Each structure stands twice: as C-alpha cells, then as structure tokens.
Amino acid sequence: MKPKHQRLVLALLALVALIGAGLLAASALREEASYFYTPTTLAKAKVEPGKAIRLGGMVQRGSIKRDADGVTVHFVVQDRDATQAVMYKGITPDLFVEGSGVVADGRMDKGGVFVAESLLAKHDENYVPRELKDIDMSTAEHSKDTLAE
C-alpha cells in the first residue's frame, strides 16, 4: 500500500468515526435538546406543576378568548394528537394568530392549565404573499410545521 493510500484510508476511517460519533451524540440529545415540549410530549413527560418549562405548538382555531381586562388571553395549543389549555397575561406578538405556531415560557398550574409568562410567535416554513393569504396554510402541501410530528 502506497503511503498516499494509507493516508486516504486513515482519513476516511477518521471521517466515518467522527460522523458516527456526531450522530450518536445528536440522537442521545434528541429529547434534551428540544427547545420545547409539544402537547403530546408534555402529556407523556408528567411535568410537576410549578416547574419552568416551554411549550410549543399551533394555536387551535377558534380557541383564542380574551378576558374583559384586555390583557388576559386564553387559548389552546395543539399538535397532531393532543391539546393543552394555556393562559397568558400580556401583549401578544403580531404573528400570534389562530392556526399559527407559538412557543410559550411558563409553568403548569395545579388545574392542568399552562400559565405562560412570555409568548414567542413561531413562523412556519411557508412564505406566501399577502394577496394569497386566504389559502388555508394548515392544509398546504408543504406545511411541516403546522402540526408537530
């Protein structure tokens, strides 16, 4: 074997080992590195009330209800299989609309309602001009973010 070939084999072996290690580490982090719980994973995780967590999903259509005080808002976050009731007091972001994505920081209360301390809107991967907005994006072909897997 020529030295050049030896180096090639070594480099390829190193590359395979590196990528393998990277993939192993990434898959081990699968749960821990997620930025938020979805309603489904939250239901499975049995998080105790009062622990600071993050919840993400889609705002269920027709679920947004604002209290008379004007700042308290109740809504339901859903993914494909589960739903979670949320309460938030504060100004909601511009992109916070029914059917769009949302990520909330907060805690579960004893009654099973998620009390959000801050709300972030989550934009999906669809880029559509305003003139076409009446197309229901939750039924769009490419909509991957619409409901978390």
Next chain:
Amino acid sequence: MHRFANPARFLGIAKPLTPLLLWPGMLLALGACWWGLTQVPAERLQGETVKILFVHVPAAWLGMGGWTGIAIASIVQLVWRHPLAGVSARAIAVPGAIFAALCLITGSIWGRPAWGAWWVWDGRLTSMLVLFFLYLGYIALANASSEKGSVSRTAAVFGIIGAVNIPIINRSVVWWESQHQKASITLGGSAIDAAYLWPLFASALGFTLIFGAVVLMRMRAQLAEIRIEARMRRMAED
C-alpha cells in the same frame, strides 16, 4: 488533480478568473437585493420583514458551504499533500466567518419582529453560533501555523473535525423541536412562493460568485506572500 498543483499554473487561471467572478457577482447580488427590497409583495404574516430573506439565506448557505470547502481542502491536504489545499482552506476561512456572522445578525434582526425575541437558544441558532466560533478557532489556528501561506496539519485536522457541525446545523430543525422554522427548500420542493424564490436564487448565485472571487484573491495574496518570503530568504543567504 496535480495538473493544478503548480502554483504558477494556478495563478495563470486565477488572475483572469477573479474579475469574471467578482463583477457579475456584484451586479447580480446588488440587483437581487434591489429586486427583493422594492419589487416583492409583503408576506402574509411577516409583512415587509420577509425581505431580509435575500441576505439571510444566502449567508447561511455560504457559511455552511465555506466550512464544507475547508473540510474537503483539509482532506486533500492531509491525503494528497496538494500544495494549494492548505492555501485554499485558509483563504475560505475569513469570508466563511463573515457570512456566518451575517447570517446570525440578519436572523437576529428578523427574529425580533417575527418571533418577539432577538435570540433564543434552540438547536438551529446554537449550532450556527458554534459554526461561527469554529471559524474563529480555525482562523487563529491557521494564523499560528509555522508553514507560511499554507496551514499546519493541526489546522487541517480541526477543519475535518469541525465538519461534524454541518449536518447538525442542517438537521437541527428536524431532530429537535426548535423556534426556527423547518427547511423551506428541500429536494422535494419549495414552500416559498415564486415571488420570493427567484430573487432568492439570484442573490444566492450573486453572493456565491463574490465568495469565489474573494477566495481567489486571498489565495493569490497568500501565494505572493510565500514568494516574497522565499525571495527574502534567498537575498539574506547571498
């Protein structure tokens, strides 16, 4: 491959190629940005902020593409000992770092109105920040190399190890729930309306040409430095 191993032959090609990449790249990038800023419609939810797409996405692609180039050049350097491999890896590092930074900055500016936060520590943003720090580390290592113009083997090994981050950036939005949206453009198609897609492709091509021109310029500068170094040494010996 060794046909281009001769730096003199490389310089003969690189010199006329540089302006051929640079000026069409400048025209295309500027034209696409003008097109993107003034001619595209507002997006259904983001409104006018969608227009940062035409800088953000090409910057992200080039930031990641740059490190892929460094990794390939590093393998070529370690295996074939190609004299230009180290020079090219070193030349890619600075523009790569600049595009990675541009991606982070434009993303942050977009995140504030779109999400309501300048920064979040989700998988995509964190792995992209790691890429930027890897570039800084690589530049420091390459500058510390004793071999003039080229880079040390340590830097080349670092270039290969750092490549692990590239598939992680790409997959971060698939593996982990993230604040950042999933990929809009995949092999299966595009979720971006044609009104945004064409200026995006134009600006991506334009920035890529500029990237190529900058890499060639930096390679030529480094080869010139090697020649100066060699000439000085000869003069000192006489």
